[in-house]
Amino acid sequence: MSSAVEFDRVARPDGWWRSAVVYQIYPRSFQDSDGDGIGDIPGITSRLDYLAELGVDVLWLSPVYASPQVDNGYDISDYTDIDPLFGTLADLDALLAAAHERGIKLVMDLVVNHTSDLHAWFTESREPGSAKRDWYFWRPARPGCEPGTPGAEPDDSHAAFAPSAWTYDPRSGEYYLGIFSPGQPDLNWENPEVRQAVYAMMRWWVDRGVDGFRMDVINLISKPEELTLGGPIEPGQGSLRRVANGPRLDEFLAEMNREVGLDAQNLLTVGEMPGATIEVARRVTDPARHELNMVFTFEHVNLDQASWSKWDLAELPLPRLKENLAQWQDGLAEAGWNSLYYDNHDQPRAVSRFGDDSPEHRVDSAKTLATVLHLHKGTPYIYQGEEFGMTNAPLTQIEQYLDVESLNYHSLASAAGVPEEQILRSLARKGRDNARTPVQWDATPYAGFTTGIPWMAVNPNYRQINADEARRDPDSVFAHFQQLIRLRHSSEVVREGRFQLLLPDHEQLWAFTRTLGDEVLLVVANCSSAPAELPVGSLPDLDGAELILGTHPDAAATTLAPWESRLLRLSPPR
Numbered sequence: 001m002s003s004a005v006e007f008d009r010v011a012r013p014d015g016w017w018r019s020a021v022v023y024q025i026y027p028r029s030f031q032d033s034d035g036d037g038i039g040d041i042p043g044i045t046s047r048l049d050y051l052a053e054l055g056v057d058v059l060w061l062s063p064v065y066a067s068p069q070v071d072n073g074y075d076i077s078d079y080t081d082i083d084p085l086f087g088t089l090a091d092l093d094a095l096l097a098a099a100h101e102r103g104i105k106l107v108m109d110l111v112v113n114h115t116s117d118l119h120a121w122f123t124e125s126r127e128p129g130s131a132k133r134d135w136y137f138w139r140p141a142r143p144g145c146e147p148g149t150p151g152a153e154p155d156d157s158h159a160a161f162a163p164s165a166w167t168y169d170p171r172s173g174e175y176y177l178g179i180f181s182p183g184q185p186d187l188n189w190e191n192p193e194v195r196q197a198v199y200a201m202m203r204w205w206v207d208r209g210v211d212g213f214r215m216d217v218i219n220l221i222s223k224p225e226e227l228t229l230g231g232p233i234e235p236g237q238g239s240l241r242r243v244a245n246g247p248r249l250d251e252f253l254a255e256m257n258r259e260v261g262l263d264a265q266n267l268l269t270v271g272e273m274p275g276a277t278i279e280v281a282r283r284v285t286d287p288a289r290h291e292l293n294m295v296f297t298f299e300h301v302n303l304d305q306a307s308w309s310k311w312d313l314a315e316l317p318l319p320r321l322k323e324n325l326a327q328w329q330d331g332l333a334e335a336g337w338n339s340l341y342y343d344n345h346d347q348p349r350a351v352s353r354f355g356d357d358s359p360e361h362r363v364d365s366a367k368t369l370a371t372v373l374h375l376h377k378g379t380p381y382i383y384q385g386e387e388f389g390m391t392n393a394p395l396t397q398i399e400q401y402l403d404v405e406s407l408n409y410h411s412l413a414s415a416a417g418v419p420e421e422q423i424l425r426s427l428a429r430k431g432r433d434n435a436r437t438p439v440q441w442d443a444t445p446y447a448g449f450t451t452g453i454p455w456m457a458v459n460p461n462y463r464q465i466n467a468d469e470a471r472r473d474p475d476s477v478f479a480h481f482q483q484l485i486r487l488r489h490s491s492e493v494v495r496e497g498r499f500q501l502l503l504p505d506h507e508q509l510w511a512f513t514r515t516l517g518d519e520v521l522l523v524v525a526n527c528s529s530a531p532a533e534l535p536v537g538s539l540p541d542l543d544g545a546e547l548i549l550g551t552h553p554d555a556a557a558t559t560l561a562p563w564e565s566r567l568l569r570l571s572p573p574r
């Protein structure tokens, strides 16, 4: 073993998750087993062999807890029960056992920045003077205003999915904070009882056998002082931006890690962190600090917007995307760890967004995007359907949208006079509904997702694009993903090698090397729908290079076909 590797090992104990590939399941849209049109836990269990065949190591389940479903389960009314829509605790235990039998781990979504407004904690907190009043943020009306009248909210902050972050409760004449929606009141993490209740619940899940947590908007749990001190709130808009990365974030995360025994039990922890900078991520994921294994950054998925609003569409030149991922690679090279993703239940489909989903280029662009992402250093995340190139939903009318965020945006933008056409264009490009159409399993009615009527329309392209088809084709996107996953398992340089971006300004090519000791891998990928010349003089010496994974047969040509990519092992210097 080379000294570089030994050094690496000493500096950073090798967490098992460093060689793992995680697969995200959005249960509502994954597989229905009982014909009610909504995916469920037994449905997931019935597809475990497929996931084992793909080769993933970990499943992350989006929330299946009891919930009024204001935000499809990201509003939890009971953390230790399963919503009947998805099944029972016994179903969850059976899924866990069946996954473990196949060597697959299971990570739960942990949504503890907020609860549902129907959670017993909140019901109690609503009582003026109750022992749990301080478990949430209650504030009087703005000074001089009549409580409950328009404009009397404690400040002007919008919620992410509602016009105001403050909801009036007539019983006490006060307002509570819900930075996502009125159905998602924010927990007050300043209160030690809240924290202990959350840790106890987490221990309950760990004792049940789960292998870790994906932590929803976890960098919003420590609120800024203007909220925690209870004084008047500075006027200003966009509470979501103001509440990120608060003063006690590291303290809370370290306490959680200790109290639940997250690192002590080798559990996977990934924190979703809108607004986290590289600096925050490096701190939080530095193993010496025992906070989290890794975080989900939003920087690269916010590049195709012209302002703070995701609906304000902008073109995304390739150099900006490459540069951003490279900055995160560099920033977390010495301490910390990256998560790697394009897709999840909140993002449009990668092949439609960063690739070319036309019939001509869909397969190659899905493969090439995957090659690029999976050859970065970090833990890759695959979102259901990404592994065979599912595309955005062809939604053209507001009636087809179901997501609380899309509907709120539509109503606010309409009221502000934004033309319907423009709103629909933004929704079609960025709406979360794109990721939530049912998984396309096969070419039978409703794509094999359900025998009933699906809760959300199946993408009509399911007859051409489905898992069954992809599994039978050795050149499919699915087969390509299998190879990428195998590489991560088998190759030390893929897991640990140093990253270096090449050709940063090239408008079509995404090229980089990964180096560990003498071993150098080169990725060169044409991320465009036009051919691209290989700038041979600006690349490392390709003499004797060995093709490890490519999208096209002629891997020696000096022109790359549209969306062609090559992964090469370079010969060691003689």
Ligand code: GLC
Pocket: 071, 074, 075, 111, 180, 216, 217, 272, 345, 346
């Ligand atoms: C996260 C989830 C998203 C949810 C929000 C509020 O961003 O991924 O789906 O709406 O948090 O819980």
